[in-house]
Amino acid sequence: MEEMFHKKSEAVRRLVEAAEEAHLKHEFDADLQYEYFNAVLINERDKDGNFLELGKEFILAPNDHFNNLPVNISLSDVQVPTNMYNKDPAIVNGVYWSESLNKVFVDNFDRDPSLIWQYFGSAKGFFRQYPGIKWEPDENGVIAFDCRNRKWYIQAATSPKDVVILVDVSGSMKGLRLTIAKQTVSSILDTLGDDDFFNIIAYNEELHYVEPCLNGTLVQADRTNKEHFREHLDKLFAKGIGMLDIALNEAFNILSDFNHTGQGSICSQAIMLITDGAVDTYDTIFAKYNWPDRKVRIFTYLIGREAAFADNLKWMACANKGFFTQISTLADVQENVMEYLHVLSRPKVIDQEHDVVWTEAYIDSTLADDQGLVLMTTVAMPVFSKQNETRSKGILLGVVGTDVPVKELLKTIPKYKLGIHGYAFAITNNGYILTHPELRPLYEEGKKRRKPNYSSVDLSEVEWEDRDDVLRNAMVNRKTGKFSMEVKKTVDKGFRCGALQRPWEIFLPRECNHRRRPARLRTP
Numbered sequence: 001m002e003e004m005f006h007k008k009s010e011a012v013r014r015l016v017e018a019a020e021e022a023h024l025k026h027e028f029d030a031d032l033q034y035e036y037f038n039a040v041l042i043n044e045r046d047k048d049g050n051f052l053e054l055g056k057e058f059i060l061a062p063n064d065h066f067n068n069l070p071v072n073i074s075l076s077d078v079q080v081p082t083n084m085y086n087k088d089p090a091i092v093n094g095v096y097w098s099e100s101l102n103k104v105f106v107d108n109f110d111r112d113p114s115l116i117w118q119y120f121g122s123a124k125g126f127f128r129q130y131p132g133i134k135w136e137p138d139e140n141g142v143i144a145f146d147c148r149n150r151k152w153y154i155q156a157a158t159s160p161k162d163v164v165i166l167v168d169v170s171g172s173m174k175g176l177r178l179t180i181a182k183q184t185v186s187s188i189l190d191t192l193g194d195d196d197f198f199n200i201i202a203y204n205e206e207l208h209y210v211e212p213c214l215n216g217t218l219v220q221a222d223r224t225n226k227e228h229f230r231e232h233l234d235k236l237f238a239k240g241i242g243m244l245d246i247a248l249n250e251a252f253n254i255l256s257d258f259n260h261t262g263q264g265s266i267c268s269q270a271i272m273l274i275t276d277g278a279v280d281t282y283d284t285i286f287a288k289y290n291w292p293d294r295k296v297r298i299f300t301y302l303i304g305r306e307a308a309f310a311d312n313l314k315w316m317a318c319a320n321k322g323f324f325t326q327i328s329t330l331a332d333v334q335e336n337v338m339e340y341l342h343v344l345s346r347p348k349v350i351d352q353e354h355d356v357v358w359t360e361a362y363i364d365s366t367l368a369d370d371q372g373l374v375l376m377t378t379v380a381m382p383v384f385s386k387q388n389e390t391r392s393k394g395i396l397l398g399v400v401g402t403d404v405p406v407k408e409l410l411k412t413i414p415k416y417k418l419g420i421h422g423y424a425f426a427i428t429n430n431g432y433i434l435t436h437p438e439l440r441p442l443y444e445e446g447k448k449r450r451k452p453n454y455s456s457v458d459l460s461e462v463e464w465e466d467r468d469d470v471l472r473n474a475m476v477n478r479k480t481g482k483f484s485m486e487v488k489k490t491v492d493k494g495f496r497c498g499a500l501q502r503p504w505e506i507f508l509p510r511e512c513n514h515r516r517r518p519a520r521l522r523t524p
Helices: 002-025 089-098 101-111 151-157 176-190 223-233 244-261 283-289 310-318 330-337 339-350 406-411 470-476
Strands: 061-063 069-072 077-079 118-122 127-130 161-168 197-203 207-209 268-275 296-303 323-327 362-369 372-384 396-405 424-427 433-435 481-491 496-507 519-522
Touching: 002 089, 002 101, 002 118, 002 372, 002 396, 089 118, 101 118, 101 127, 151 339, 151 372, 151 396, 161 176, 161 244, 176 223, 176 268, 176 296, 176 330, 197 244, 207 244, 244 268, 244 283, 268 310, 268 339, 296 310, 296 339, 310 323, 323 330, 323 339, 330 339, 339 372, 339 396, 372 406, 396 406, 406 433, 424 470, 470 481
Parallel strands: 161 197, 161 268, 268 296, 296 323
Antiparallel strands: 061 069, 077 127, 118 127, 118 396, 197 207, 362 372, 372 396, 424 433, 424 519, 481 496, 496 519
């Protein structure tokens, strides 16, 4: 297993080195014209039979390793989100220098034929995928996929973080401004992962926790919690006067108290302020809670077209190591929200921390086999700029990754050592199951309807004999060793149940020795 993890990590590391070297040699050219293979437009023709621009001929052939999907194992192609311009100079330059990854993609696949998809998700928004494959838009002609919202990208690009989101619901936020503010909050939630903790507070003359049951604390940003908070966003309405000083005091107190408990990310902390203006700079509050260390970053989002109070919000962000942006329309939301990720990634970039990240298990519906949909995990690593003029600023170029089928992990387990009732399983650093005999992601065998929270099933939900979470906590805390625990085991197809003393052995491969990577356990 350790050797398999090492091979996957080395494949990703080679992509990182090639990407950073290619960017180092590239000089930005605002007038660069470059015809690349656009994954949506390839092989498309106009009414006269001519290939569309960016839609040149791209040879595709069915490949049994990729579930007989038509792919090109010699080249990658590029997907650009629908809300972005295909020929934007930043996109074209990024696509141009990342073309050098093609050789590394092919070389990795030659070295390790078990590799599935390999890819580079750019901080500019485009997604280079190998092998090349054609992407089909939905019935509305839209491809909503943005690599920067994917968990592998977020986890690799930023450190774990505690976030308090403050939303102005004063009377001036009525109408379209409140709609934009809600969408901004939703987009911020999209960028949070299982390693992050958050809460949302609306304010006018008073504070209104979006979820009143969670006053004064933070919750893990898993799928269930994020969806729960999204539902409550619709209940917000605008009235009264905005008292930002009360909201800032509350946010700083929450972050301070939660940090002292040791329950949160114990890493980055941030306040996201979404408002249509601020009448003061509130420097006395920052001096009380955040200066001189400035451990909490302030990100300010000015809603609306007016810039009367922009200077105050800019000052607040700059004085607290954050970022200011203005959002005028709903179309501006996603791209402007993404800017904060660049700021939070700066410490990693400056320190050149190329941490390998492993995600929780998820279903890849494109590679369904005879047994149904395939469970995957992703190994990813950030890509940084090494150009002298940008190195001190900490510029994140993107994230590279490759998918690993969970069944590949299971193949490395020596089943003959487990015994007749033994089994092996793995969890992530959050206690979520990566693979386990009792993990059933689909509602029925042979069906394709997946359970909504299949990727965030906690170990305690299946190993119910571990009532005090002794086993779970040991794995999450990356402890190794052996111990035993009484468990109940069904026999005769579940008709009889017996208690037995079972020994457990926790095993942590060196390639997984990181707070985000999955722990491993096997039971002899």
